[in-house]
Amino acid sequence: MPRISLLVLAGILLSFCSCRSDFETTASTGDLTFSKDTVYLDTVFTNLSSSTYALKVYNHSKNDINIPQIKFAKGLNSKYRMSIDGAQGNQGKTFENVTLLAKDSLYIFIETTVESDNTTPAEFLYTDQIEFDSGANLQKVELVTLVQDAVLLYPKRNADGTTETLPIGDEKISGFYLDKNDPLHGNELHFTNKKAYVIYGYAAVPEGETVIFDAGSRVYFHANSGLIVSKNSSINVNGTKSATDKLENEVIFSSDRQQPDFAYIPGQWGTIWLQNGSTNNEIQNLTLKNATVGLLIDGNNGTTTSIKNTQIYNCTHYGIQAKNAMIEGENIVINYTGQASLACTYGGNYKFTHSTFNNNWSSPGQSAVYISNYSAGSIPETKDLTEATFNNCIIYGSYSNELILDKKTESLFNYQFNNCLLKFNNTNNKYTSDPLYQFDSDSLHYNEIILNKDPKFFNPNINNFNIDDTSSAFAKGNSAYLIPLDILGITRTLPPDLGAYQSKPFPK
Incomplete structure (x- = not known):
């Protein structure tokens, strides 16, 4: 009897899983939320790849949604790369029809390799945006990288x-x-x-x-x-x-x-x-x-x-x-x-x-x-x-x-x-x-x-x-x-303090 019950239970689970594969989604309405409004990729050196940074995207609605497109504002010319829940999309730049289930989230992993001539000369900043959807429902997350030549x-x-x-x-x-x-x-x-x-x-x-x-x-x-x-x-x-x-x-x-x-x-x-x-x-x-x-x-x-x-x-x-x-x-x-x-x-x-x-x-x-x-x-x-x-x-x-x-x-x-x-x-x-x-x-x-x-x-x-x-x-x-100046160039008093630093009040 227990063996029959297990078989019945397995059948129910298989039936449920097979039905779940053809669920219907609704179009994104621009109500996504994000773990960060701006992703700051820390300082990178020109022509060297950065570390990988994570952005989490949330669907707080009760509906399974379809995001028609996720891409960089600079498209295929962007110096950033991303993967979405492990998928690489088109050269890591654009993704079509991304499904996000109700009350669920997805991970976007971002990295970059930038040349100094791609930056803003005054600040050596390279920027772009990740765009979600398009038109009236467009949402954006800013990307900022400091590039050191x-x-x-x-x-x-x-x-x-x-x-x-x-x-x-x-x-x-x-x-x-x-x-x-x-x-x-x-x-x-x-x-x-x-x-x-x-x-x-x-x-x-x-x-x-x-x-x-x-x-x-x-x-x-x-x-x-x-x-x-x-x-x-x-x-x-x-x-x-x-x-x-x-x-x-x-x-x-x-x-x-x-x-x-x-x-x-x-x-x-x-x-x-x-x-x-x-x-x-x-x-x-x-x-x-x-x-x-x-x-x-x-x-x-x-x-x-x-x-x-x-x-x-x-x-x-x-x-x-x-x-x-x-x-x-x-x-x-x-x-x-x-x-x-x-x-x-x-x-x-x-x-x-x-x-x-x-x-x-x-x-x-x-x-x-x-x-x-x-x-x-x-x-x-x-x-x-x-x-x-x-x-x-x-x-x-x-x-x-x-x-x-x-x-x-x-x-x-x-x-x-x-x-x-x-x-x-x-x-x-x-x-x-x-x-x-x-x-x-x-x-x-x-x-x-x-x-x-x-x-x-x-x-x-x-x-x-x-x-x-x-x-x-x-x-x-x-x-x-006595060494007259300490490690910071401050004049030592007499008798001198021990160690490399001349004493001074601690900041409050």
Whole structure:
């Protein structure tokens, strides 16, 4: 009996479904409603496809309706493309007789690829409209896209049809050498602020050359892309102070995904790799974000890499990963990295002054500062850590211990922290007898340390590390290590505050 009932039920359902296929619709009366009146597609680069944006269309009536036509106002010439509930229509531009059931909705997915000469010159805007129906029942949804003109740099095709690659040890990666005499772009080793640059693959600086970034230049990296500074070559990042929050004079390295949803997503591109043997590297007023490793500094050529007034945020592994390098840093801010904001490994020589190393990564395995004198492996090899000095710095974050000192006895391990605020909780007295962490009694390595006091940053979740006069870092610096201007170019008072920022009242 149950089996017969199931057969009867199946028959009823089949009968219902077959009847539903020939339902009648009424013509649209122009009473559609939309999830948005205007769809703003975020900034795109000329000739590159945007992300996909969604528009929802509602039929609130009790009738199944037929929309005679859905199309772009510019028709087949539109630079936009759309799909409607998965259907592509005529070239993704026009759709005929679209059915929308009573009390139902449909999705329209929109994207665009625009050339700069299709835009309004004054604002670089490309606009169009999606039109629903026609005549008296016409309804419209506006489309607006900001288009940024850009220089595209990418691996070229070889004569045999393969894509250009770069040798990295025994491996090859998708990449190319920047050409100072490129027939299309001119000097690719000189990045100006006239247009944005978008890089696909790894762009490498040829041996003996210098890549220069002018103040205000913008470089956007695609996935699995980055910059390699080769042996005996150099990088000069020449940003300057900006007058507004737009960082108009800052040099910015970021992902080519410009939508707000991607603003804080780590690992969208590779790294800036200063290879072993690169020389005379100078970085000033740089903002770098959303990489895998921000700056990978691999060895040195007997010269010091200078890093000043630089911000590095949202990196999957490290903000700065140095391997037996020589670095002098001033007014550096790093936050939100999966392993360490600053990693000085395999020995080297380092000096950081008035810098803020924070790490608000959500997992407990991270740290703000990691220092070692060896290279991890099956048989670790050591190198002398001749100096690791931190003056007037803040080392803080969301984890209990934000400083890790990892020493092998085979080589030198020289470190010193002067007038620094450190977060280091000696939970269960685990480090009470550890000679590396004697903050109160070891004057050779620690002087005037503020331990586990909240610096009261304005908002570390959005990478704002300003402090005010209620901070534990306020006026706790040593004037002997003074850098006269902070990261924003504001004059420091005496005694100076710790970290990269001169204190000021928070905005209300």
